[in-house]
Amino acid sequence: MKEHIFxxxxxxCPSCEVLIEKKLLEIEGIKSADAQLALGQVAIExxxxxxxxxxxxxLFRKHNYTFYHQPLTFDGDKTDPLKSQTLSIVIxxxxxxxxxILLNKFVFSGFGSVNSxxxxxxxxxxxxxxxxxxxAALVGGIVLxxxxxxxxxxxxxxxxxxxxxxxxMFNFGRxxxxxxxxxxLGALGSQFNISIKFSSWLVILVSLVMLATGLQxxxxxxxxxxxxxxxxxxxxxxxDEKNFQGRWMPMALGALTFLLxxxxxxxxxxLALISGNSLSGALxxxxxxxxxxxxxxxxxxxxxxxxxxxxxxxxxxxVAGVLILFFVAFNINSQLNVLGVKSLSDIKLPSVKTKxxxxxxxxxxxxxxxxxxNGDNGKNIQIIKMEAxxxxxxxxxxxxxxxxxxxxxITDTGTSGCTNAVISPNLFKDVIQLTxxxxxxxxxxxxxIGSYKFSCWMGMISGTIxxx
Numbered sequence: 001m002k003e004h005i006f007x008x009x010x011x012x013c014p015s016c017e018v019l020i021e022k023k024l025l026e027i028e029g030i031k032s033a034d035a036q037l038a039l040g041q042v043a044i045e046x047x048x049x050x051x052x053x054x055x056x057x058x059l060f061r062k063h064n065y066t067f068y069h070q071p072l073t074f075d076g077d078k079t080d081p082l083k084s085q086t087l088s089i090v091i092x093x094x095x096x097x098x099x100x101i102l103l104n105k106f107v108f109s110g111f112g113s114v115n116s117x118x119x120x121x122x123x124x125x126x127x128x129x130x131x132x133x134x135x136a137a138l139v140g141g142i143v144l145x146x147x148x149x150x151x152x153x154x155x156x157x158x159x160x161x162x163x164x165x166x167x168x169m170f171n172f173g174r175x176x177x178x179x180x181x182x183x184x185l186g187a188l189g190s191q192f193n194i195s196i197k198f199s200s201w202l203v204i205l206v207s208l209v210m211l212a213t214g215l216q217x218x219x220x221x222x223x224x225x226x227x228x229x230x231x232x233x234x235x236x237x238x239x240d241e242k243n244f245q246g247r248w249m250p251m252a253l254g255a256l257t258f259l260l261x262x263x264x265x266x267x268x269x270x271l272a273l274i275s276g277n278s279l280s281g282a283l284x285x286x287x288x289x290x291x292x293x294x295x296x297x298x299x300x301x302x303x304x305x306x307x308x309x310x311x312x313x314x315x316x317x318x319v320a321g322v323l324i325l326f327f328v329a330f331n332i333n334s335q336l337n338v339l340g341v342k343s344l345s346d347i348k349l350p351s352v353k354t355k356x357x358x359x360x361x362x363x364x365x366x367x368x369x370x371x372x373x374n375g376d377n378g379k380n381i382q383i384i385k386m387e388a389x390x391x392x393x394x395x396x397x398x399x400x401x402x403x404x405x406x407x408x409x410i411t412d413t414g415t416s417g418c419t420n421a422v423i424s425p426n427l428f429k430d431v432i433q434l435t436x437x438x439x440x441x442x443x444x445x446x447x448x449i450g451s452y453k454f455s456c457w458m459g460m461i462s463g464t465i466x467x468x
Contacts, residue, residue, distance in 0.1 A: 001031065001045050001046070001047065002045070002046055002047070002050070003043065003044070003045050003046075004043070004044055004046065004050050005041050005042070005043050005044075006041060006042050006044070006053070006056065006067045006068065006069065007040060007041050007067070007068045007069070007070065007071050007072055008020065008035075008040055008041060008042060008065055008066065008067055008068070009040070009065070009066045009068070009072055010063070010064045010065040010066055011035070011037050011040055011065065016035070016037060016065070017035040017036070017037050018035075019063065020033070020035045020042055020060070020065065021033040021034070021035050021042070023059065023060065023063075024042065024044060024056075027051055027055075027059075029046050029047045029048050029049070029051070030044050030045070030046045030051065031045045031046060031047065032044065032045040033045075037216075040072065053067045053068060053069060085315050085318065088315050089315060089318045089319055089322060090322075092315070092319045093319050093322035093323060093326075096319070096323055097323070097326050120283060120284070120287040121287075123268065123271070123284055123287040123288050123291070124287045124288070124290055124291040125291060126264065126267075126268070126288060126291060127264070127268070127287065127288035127289060127290060127291020127292050128291040128292070128294070128295070129264070129291075129320060129323070129324075130264035130265070130288070130291065130292055131291055131292035131293070131294065131295035131296060166250040167250070167297055168297075169250040169251040169254065170250040170251065170253060170254035170296075171254055171293055171296060171297055172251060172254065173250065173251035173252060173253070173254030173255040174254035174255065174257050174258070174289055174292075174293075174296075175286060175289050175290065175293070176255060177254070177255035177256070177257075177258050178258055178285040178286060178288065178289035179282045179283075179285055179286040179289075180282070181258050181269070181272075181285055182268075182269075182272040182281040182282040182283070182284050182285025182286065183278040183279070183281050183282035183285075184278075184281070185269055185272040185273040185281045185285075186272050186273070186275050186276065186277045186278040186279065186280055186281020186282065186284075187278040187281070188273060189272075189273045189274060189275060189276040189277070189281065190276045190277055190278065192276070196338060196423060196425055196431075196457070197338075197339060197425055199274055200335040200338045200339050200459070201335075201339075202270065202273075202274045203271075203274060203331060203335050204331075204332055204335050205270070206267050206270035206271060206274070207328045207331045207332050207335075208328075209266055209267055209270065210267050210324055210327065210328050210331075211324075211325065211328045213264065213267070213324060214320075214321045214322070214323075214324030214325045214328065215321070215325070216321075217318065217320055217321030217324065218318055218321040218322070218325075219318075264288075265288070268284060268285055268288040269285070271284050272284045272285050333345060333459075334455075334458060334459030334460050335459050336459070337453060337455040337459035337460075337462040338423065338425070338455055338457070338458070338459040339425070340424065340425055340426040340452060340453040340454075341453070343462070345462045346453075346462075346464070380404055381404070381405050381406070381407050382400050382401060382404050382405065382406045382407070383406075383407045383409065384398050384400065384406065384407070384408050384409070385409045385410075385411070386398075386408070386409070386410050386411070386463075387410075387411050387413050388410050388411070388412050388413065388415050388419055388420075388422065388434055389412075389413045389414045389415060389419065390414055390415055390419055391461075392419070392461045393419075393461060393463050395463075396461075396462070396463030396464070397463055397464045397465075397466070398463075398464070398465045398466065399465075399466040399467075399468060400446060400465060400466070400467055400468070401446075401467070401468055402446050402447060402448065402449050402467045402468065403445070403446070403447065404445070405443065405444070405445045406443065406444055406445065406446065407441060407442075407443055408432075408441065408442040408443070408444070409439050409440075409441055410422060410432060410434060410439065410440045410441075410442070411438075411439045412434040412435055412436050412437060412438055412439070412440070413436075414436055415434050415436065419434075419456045419460070419461055420433070420434045420435075420436075420456075421433050421434060421456060421457045422434065422442075422454055422455070422456065422457075423454065423455060423456075423457050424452055424453065424454035424455075424465065426452050426453070427444060427446060427452050427454070427465065428442070428444045431457065446465075446467040448467065449467050449468060450466075450467055451464055451465075451466050451467075452464070452465045452466075452467060453465075
């Protein structure tokens with residue numbers, strides 16, 4: 001028995017390890033394969049002759065992996081492929097980010113913020129992104145490898161619906177298992193008293209998992225060492241279609257795919273846990289798995305292999321990596337708003353006005369006033385007024401006096417799922433719930449001088465109350 005190490009370009013997630021090992025073991029003469037994402041290599045044991053890099057590169061061409069006998073270096077006449085694609089990656093990523101910003105600003109408030117309060121449509125889109133990237137690599141590969149077996153179980157005269165049945169069973173099993181897993185995670189989260197601040201820190205932690213996934217997709221080698229996966233023996237068992245032969249095995253195989261390594265899936269599982277509700281957790285995981293459904297069913301039924309042109313596949317994965325990094329920054333910035341600390345949202349345009357509420361002011365600002373001798377201990381009440389809509393708050397900055405009671409009147413002129421509640425955890429603990437067409441009132445007394453941030457409960461829109 002002989003040993004050899006191949007060095008590989010194109011690995012970006014733990015799924016790559018399983019896929020490479022599985023395909024190599026199909027080659028005659030190769031007895032074992034051990035792929036290491038962190039090292040960018042695979043060690044094989046073989047008999048007779050070592051397979052050539054030409055053969056391996058042809059075999060793995062559709063998966064966008066390139067094999068070398070020597071460690072990868074980019075010097076001399078060799079060009080770093082990422083650098084040659086930088087312009088295309090930047091242009092495509094910029095277009096997608098611009099569309100996202102416009103949708104978030106003018107169409108859907110809270111669009112794209114991936115957290116436990118996100119709409120199911122956003123979770124679905126997150127799953128769709130997974131479905132055409134990491135899920136397509138391993139789960140899609142499993143579906144393709146099973147297609148021949150499933151097809152052989154039917155006669156050529158069988159209807160299309162009968163031939164489609166195994167693929168539907170696979171995805172049905174996947175949907176059920178993800179929903180059940182989400183319910184379990186949500187129920188576990190409900191056992192903890194998850195405060196707004198704690199939830200924000202959990203979302204930041206989940207975002208860091210997304211960050212690792214994005215950097216891995218961009219080929220940052222140091223991030224390949226940070227992996228959270230199921231045991232390798234279990235992953236290999238699930239990836240081996242020989243263990244799932246029989247009428248009901250497609251459903252069982254689909255159900256077990258939630259154990260396969262994927263940063264996207266891990267992120268969705270974290271959001272289900274944070275939701276603190278079994279129904280919400282189930283819906284989050286169900287929406288995520290539905291997002292992967294179309295790509296996986298297309299791969300299996302039509303046998304269309306995902307992005308067979310290696311250059312386009314690599315560009316797509318890099319663009320997806322950039323988008324993930326953008327969403328990470330977006331999410332973390334939102335959670336910093338929820339926590340009431342400095343964030344990029346604090347950068348205001350010069351035209352933004354500040355409403356000043358002064359107890360001794362003879363000319364109060366518009367929509368504000370001071371009432372005499374109606375507050376606690378005979379102190380004047382400071383009244384501040386604000387309108388809340390799906391696009392933000394107006395005004396979004398106030399200046400008030402410490403030690404004097406405040407009556408905050410917020411008129412809902414058409415809020416969305418994100419903006420229909422206001423929080424300011426450093427000023428008061430509860431949530432101000434808003435109802436379209438009505439004015440909510442919050443009474444509180446600021447004790448300490450400082451700048452306090454308020455925001456919607458997702459942190460997408462924020463403002464500032466300055467206490468003097």
